[in-house]
Amino acid sequence: MTGQRNTRLEALLSEFGYTHEQLADAVNRAAEELFGGPVNCTDRQVRRWIAGEVQWPWARYLLPLQKVLGRSPQEMGFIPRKTSRVPAPPDRSASAVQQHPIGRREFIAASLVATLGLDFIPSGGRLGVSDVERIRAIVPSLYKYDHSLGGGALHDVASEALRHVQSSVNHCTYGDRVERMLYSAMGDLAASAGWFAYDAGRQVDATNLYNEALQAGMLSGDGMLQARVWSNLAMQARLLDRDREALRIGRAAVETRQAKSDAWLMALLHCRQAVGHARTGDRTRAQRSLARAETAYERTRGQPAAWLSFLTPAELTGLAGAAHQALGQYRRAEQLTASALQMLEPRFERNRVYYTVQYAQALLDEGDIEHAAAQAGEAITLAGRVQSERVQSKLGDLQGNLRHHMRVPAVADFLEQTRQKGA
Structure with missing residues (x-):
């Protein structure tokens, strides 16, 4: 017989960001700490609690639940029977998040x-x-x-x-x-x-x-899906320093019927090919790909697919900066990357960190060491929220390059600050 829905427990799941399955897992982990072993709690049991089918769970569930959510059974919406033994209330000096930091x-x-x-x-x-x-x-x-x-x-x-x-x-x-x-x-x-x-x-x-x-x-x-995957595989190959392979994969994506019919995708593919050609030292092909990317972008209409929503004029400019940097044209790379950062919308936090690092590296390559250190410090500050190993790796490379200039006071200060922060 289904009882009244347990809206209190349901609200607690929402408050702590648990799905049914995740709460069940958390109960099992807490039970191992309390009893030395799991209690085999499942998402089905959690759903039954919320639906009101179970008004008072067994103590083997209640105690771990108290530990996980930091609430008494009644505060979790459970209704004791006359014979129910109410477990001791949780220690309210520590919240659930403090007890089980997530x-x-x-x-x-x-x-x-x-x-x-x-x-x-x-x-x-x-x-x-x-x-x-x-x-x-x-x-x-x-x-x-x-x-x-x-x-x-x-x-x-x-x-x-x-x-x-x-x-x-x-x-x-x-x-x-x-x-x-x-x-x-x-x-x-x-x-x-x-x-x-x-x-x-x-x-x-x-x-x-x-x-x-x-x-x-x-x-x-779905040819568009296939072209998208080829594009991402090309990026991955480039990340792994397989530049020739990346160019071959990217060329295959460019030549698909779907890419030719979608200006958004074509603009991105040509930008990425430009960076690839630049990394192999082919200046002519890099410049040609950049021009084709601009032409394709001018033909875009409407809104792109969700995965292409990052493709803005700022992104195209930033990728052009990356191409010029790979070609050793550091002054032009600095100008383009600075322009990209000015155009970048606030919602693109990860890309702001990425291009701030690129900007700092271009400044460093050009010999403006103090300004590069300042931008590196800005990137460290911005990177706090971003969980991107790709960006962190790029930032780590920049820090390594700055260490060659430790005698410059601005660099020494930057490295000391990052050491103290553990960055």
Whole structure:
């Protein structure tokens, strides 16, 4: 018999950013500390508590719940029976977050998962177009945070969402048309999870996810998805210092029918090819690719796909700066990167750190060491919220390059400040 819904417990889950599954896991971890072993709490039990089917859980659940949420049973919305033994109230001198500190990444992940609507995607029965639309909505929701937080905060969230969708696809029924739509949506999510993994420095995970996205793109016949994955694979190859391979992959993406019909994608591909040509010392091809990127961008209309929403004039200018820097044209790189930073919208926090580092490096390469140190300090300050191993690695390289100039007082001060901060 279902009782009255436990809205207090439901509100606490929302307050602490727990999904049903995550609360169950937290209860099991707390039980191990209390009893020396797990109590096999599941998300199903959490749902029963919230639905009011269980008005007073067993003590083996109540005690860990108190430890996790920092509330008495009644404050959690449970109703004692006459024979119920009320456990001792928790120590209110420490909050639940203090007792079980949740890292920033885990807290963000917990909060995000709760907003993605995964519980509304069926795990059985028949899937329809409305279910595909729910899956499609996951990626734009994630990218709202990617620009500010970086992939380190989102990789686990996207991977969990992908597993949920894959389970639905494997256990539900649907028609041929919906099947193609499902694989396209699932591939979009896999490609996004791959990008977050790439940004987080988890390249093995990124490769596996890109492969899943490519397979989904072929099964759905989604050429745009395939071109997107090829573009990301080219970026990954470049990150791993496989520049020739990156150029070959990028060229394959440029030549696809989908890229030729989508000006947004074509502009991005040509920008990335420009950086690739510059890194191999081919100035002529780099300049040609930059010109083609500008031409393509002039043809863009409407709004880009969610994953392309970072492609603004600031981004194109910043990538042009990266190309000139790779060619050794440091003065031009400095000018372009400074311009990119001026144009960059506040929501692009990660890219602001990225281009601030690029700006500092261009200044350093040009010999303006004091100004470079000042910009490096600005990048350290801005980097506090961003969880991007890619950006942190770039920042680490800059710090290493500045160490060659430790006799310059501004550099010495910068390095001492970063040492004290543990940056």
